Amino acid sequence: MIYTITLNPSIDYIVEVDELKLGDLNRMTRDLKLPGGKGINVSRILNRLDAPNTALGFVGGFSGQYIEDKLHAEHISTDFVHVADDTRINVKLKHGEETEINGQGPNISTEEADALVAKLSQLSKEDVVVLSGSVPPSLGAHFYDRLIEVCKQTGAEFVIDTTGPALLKALADRPLLVKPNHHELAELFSVVIASREDIITYGRKLLELGAQHVLISMAGDGALLITPEEVYHANVPKGTVKNSVGAGDSMIAGFTGTLVSTHDPIEAFRTGVASGSATAFSDDLATREKIEELRPQVTIVKL
Ligand SMILES: Nc1ncnc2c1ncn2[C@@H]1O[C@H](COP(=O)(O)OP(=O)(O)OP(=O)(O)O)[C@@H](O)[C@H]1O
Ligand SMILES: O=P(O)(O)OC[C@@]1(O)O[C@H](CO)[C@@H](O)[C@@H]1O
Known part of the structure; x- marks a missing residue:
């Protein structure tokens, strides 16, 4: 539970x-x-x-x-x-x-x-x-x-x-999971983050320091999943942003719920991104239907 x-x-x-x-x-x-x-x-x-x-x-x-x-x-x-x-x-x-x-x-x-x-x-x-x-x-x-x-x-x-x-x-x-956004990641290590490589470098540090999974969200610019084995990038689906309050929480929920039920970090990542974007495109938090609609639009690439 x-x-x-x-x-x-x-x-x-x-x-x-x-x-x-x-x-x-x-x-x-x-x-x-x-x-x-x-x-x-x-x-x-x-x-x-x-x-x-x-x-x-x-x-x-x-x-x-x-x-x-x-x-x-x-x-x-x-x-x-x-x-x-x-x-x-x-x-x-x-x-x-x-x-x-x-x-x-x-x-x-x-x-x-x-x-x-x-x-x-x-x-x-x-x-x-x-x-x-x-x-x-x-x-x-x-x-x-x-x-x-x-x-x-x-x-x-x-x-x-x-x-x-x-x-x-x-x-x-x-x-099991930490999910700073890229600004929070920079603040955490008191550094300026200027590129995706920088994000990966500091995201890996979170793993080295003990996190089991690291998600770095970048609002409309996609997200990264960093595991001990690999780094993955996800695009975000297209849509009109209505209310981004709770987008990060929705991402954590989508990832955690799916990881617990499937033990598959990639599927968890996909549901996490779809859930975050579905909330950003809604007045209230995302509905199940909106998350399902956006899931196929999330493309995950191994870097
Ligand atoms: N403009 C956007 N377009 C599409 N998806 C978005 C947008 N903003 C947020 N999202 C979705 O929500 C996820 C989390 O967003 P964000 O990086 O803003 O996290 P956060 O800073 O923790 O959010 P918040 O504090 O606003 O809840 C993103 O990875 C993405 O899937
Ligand atoms: O003041 P905190 O605890 O840092 O954040 C609280 C809050 O801004 O976070 C949620 C969105 O992530 C909102 O529902 C709530 O108002």
């Missing part, structure tokens, strides 16, 4: 304005509320791909209840820790470009944090845990370390989607 962990879920409030006038009254032309947070997005796509999964993490208040209700309406299994503070609301402002304003997240008490750790310690080596997204400040910078330690004790595999020192530190514990 796959378990996603979202330490900092959100209602994503997607707001469209024709023109953004700072310091003035702007009126929305369209708005949309979605259950969000990276692990929750992974759960929603896994569910659409019929990959059994449970969403874990912290939810609180009216906003947390909204998220739980929306997930249950999609028949997604959840086992959240309920916290006293309200779950955050993240604003995604569309005005030609996409501007995001994400909240810090609620206060999480020591008892609430321990309750999540207790749930995680019930898993086994048959399970895969997807750790995604920001950590509410009250949990401290090292909370992922604690969760990874529990995964190690239970034997569960883990996927981690975070950035910076937390990602570098996690590599030694052999994550």
Whole structure:
């Protein structure tokens, strides 16, 4: 079974304005509320791909209840820790470009944090845990370390989607998958990445440091899969970008769900890219139909 962990879920409030006038009254032309947070997005796509999964993490208040209700309406299994503070609301402002304003997240008490750790310690080596997204400040910078330690004790595999020192530190514990985009990869090693060769060089370093599979996403410019044996490039299907929020999460879901069911990294890569693009071409996250439609358009080449 796959378990996603979202330490900092959100209602994503997607707001469209024709023109953004700072310091003035702007009126929305369209708005949309979605259950969000990276692990929750992974759960929603896994569910659409019929990959059994449970969403874990912290939810609180009216906003947390909204998220739980929306997930249950999609028949997604959840086992959240309920916290006293309200779950955050993240604003995604569309005005030609996409501007995001994400909240810090609620206060999480020591008892609430321990309750999540207790749930995680019930898993086994048959399970895969997807750790995604920001950590509410009250949990401290090292909370992922604690969760990874529990995964190690239970034997569960883990996927981690975070950035910076937390990602570098996690590599030694052999994550099943890491998926930085090419900008995050450059920041991780404090380098300027100027070519595909540079991306491969630094992507290979993630393998050397311990990752089992490395995906490097490059938005509309395709993606790379780096395994100990080979490097593969995938094109992205053509389409009109509607909302790229959650494209990376969809890619992780498509890859992880397919890898767990087929053990075939190439097919996992194909589904990952199709899922990411299908979300980029949709208002909400991708539907199963859209992912299936795009899958045949993904061409994978061994470099
Ligand atoms: N403009 C686009 N056209 C087609 N596919 C896209 C586009 N943007 C994203 N995708 C798809 O989504 C995948 C992940 O996108 P991206 O590289 O932007 O990841 P990310 O930075 O983690 O995304 P985000 O943080 O926006 O969720 C890409 O590999 C691709 O399959
Ligand atoms: O603030 P974080 O946890 O880094 O990112 C949260 C978030 O921007 O990521 C998802 C898209 O990937 C959204 O659903 C959500 O609002």
